[in-house]
Amino acid sequence: MFYMRKKLGLFNKENEDKALLQNLLEIMSLARADYTMTFRELSEITVKDLQLSNYPKAFWSLPKLGKATYDLWVTWVDLYIKRLKRNKDGISDVTRISDMQDSNPRYILRNYMAEKAIELANEGDFSEVKELLLTLQNPFKYQLTAESKEYASPLPKWAKKLRISCSS
Numbered sequence: 001m002f003y004m005r006k007k008l009g010l011f012n013k014e015n016e017d018k019a020l021l022q023n024l025l026e027i028m029s030l031a032r033a034d035y036t037m038t039f040r041e042l043s044e045i046t047v048k049d050l051q052l053s054n055y056p057k058a059f060w061s062l063p064k065l066g067k068a069t070y071d072l073w074v075t076w077v078d079l080y081i082k083r084l085k086r087n088k089d090g091i092s093d094v095t096r097i098s099d100m101q102d103s104n105p106r107y108i109l110r111n112y113m114a115e116k117a118i119e120l121a122n123e124g125d126f127s128e129v130k131e132l133l134l135t136l137q138n139p140f141k142y143q144l145t146a147e148s149k150e151y152a153s154p155l156p157k158w159a160k161k162l163r164i165s166c167s168s
Helices: 003-006 018-033 035-042 047-051 064-068 070-085 094-101 109-123 127-136 145-149 159-160
Strands: none
Touching: 003 018, 003 035, 003 094, 018 035, 018 064, 018 070, 035 064, 035 094, 047 070, 047 145, 064 070, 064 109, 094 109
16 A cells, blocks of 8 residues: 555555545546556646646546546545645645656556567567667656657557457
């Protein structure tokens, strides 16, 4: 639970933390939200903007939660903000955001990225493999090249049909 508290920006332990996390995971499941980006977007938004549902244009996971499970999401956000206010020493938004970003990667290797890199490598072009390696060496920091390659974007439609076998 220690690491999950870090992912949520909770700096002291409270009995209700486990229920808060379980409720978020349930909402994410109902909305079919992206695990990595939900936590990352929580680490990129101020409490005020979260409370107002004022999501940056680039956000795609948190808005999905609000659309799919509005009542549950609004209730959870209210509980989460109240919990954040009980953080020890009145941690500022800037500190919370910075610490959360150290626990929530912006970039992870996704199957479609690996598939694309493998296909190009099989043709002798290792540029995508190199770019992925470079990006994943520092997955917690915003990277312009990774953003231009849409490594933190929603799954492309073509990739939803991708099936991976572990039999090799």
